[in-house]
Amino acid sequence: MTNLDPEAGYVVVINNFDVAPANADRLLETLAEGTRQRIRMLPGFISANFHVAKDRTRVINYAQWRSEADVDAMLKDPQAREHLKKAGEIATIVAPTYCDLRQTFDAVIVAI
């Protein structure tokens, strides 16, 4: 399970992949396979979290990395590139957003 904690200091990379609805599940599996087989083993990888839009026109990866340099190194890794190329063949990869998690709010639990 992935934790979101502003104190952790990770780089958050949000990746949008626009896709034909009929290909959403195939795209999800392609991205998951690349993560399972290669990307999660690379230095600085913390997590990847794959979402499918309710209308199935988009897959979103909410990823955590130790640093931007680690993301850059992943993007140059030949095996990771091969997996991303496969995803690019069935989806349009939107430029990712690199960001910092700044504030987190969780539900107020009312004791009875």
Next chain:
Amino acid sequence: MTNLDPEAGYVVVINNFDVAPANADRLLETLAEGTRQRIRMLPGFISANFHVAKDRTRVINYAQWRSEADVDAMLKDPQAREHLKKAGEIATIVAPTYCDLRQTFDAVIVAI
């Protein structure tokens, strides 16, 4: 701290707010205030997680809700609307993406 767990079955709503870099922190505070004062008390709220892009041109809220109906009810709540209106005065609110978290990968921890 927020947990990302595909088994939880929450609706994930990813909200992008495009903003002038000089206003990014003010936008973050406006959104945080609305969440603290009102939105987190509404039925079905699970979490809100505010990110600022490294280039400061975007603030992203990764939010979890119990159901889409709860999000719809929040969007009709007069106090929540007042807070969102304030955010809209300093940012361009991009149409949110409603999605399901489908798969999560965490770093492989190698024992030595």
